[in-house]
Amino acid sequence: MIIKTIPYNTQEMLQILRIRAQTEGIYIDDEALVHLSEIGSKTTLRYAVQLLSPAMQLARVNQCSTIDLKVLREVNELFFDAKQSARVLAEHNSKYMK
Known part of the structure; x- marks a missing residue:
């Protein structure tokens, strides 16, 4: 059986990420949420969702209760999605493969 799927657009991704953040009790401002959906559109929804937890932890370290754009950009620089990881390894x- 073949099931065709289409990628989520940025607006759909934004809604999914908003619901996921609410479900997990993660607070993210609108500007950061839009940026996160753009990241997801360029990479994957899974990667964008996975950034929520470390972004919330970094916000807490910075004594904030909400993920803002600065925190999100910092976390995005710390982690690689699967394509970036493969490119760096290649x-x-x-250095890595012998």
Whole structure:
């Protein structure tokens, strides 16, 4: 059986991420949520969802109760999605793969 799927658009991703954040009790401002949906559109929804927890932890370390754009950008720089990881490994394969 073949089931065709289509990728979520940015607006759909924004709604999914908003629901996920609410479900997990994570507070994220609108600007950061829009940016997170754009990240998800360029990478995957899974990667965007996975950024929510470390972003909330970083916000708490910064003594904030809400994820803002600055926190989200910082967390996005700390982690790689699957495609970025594969690219880094390929570029530096002599350091990692023997």
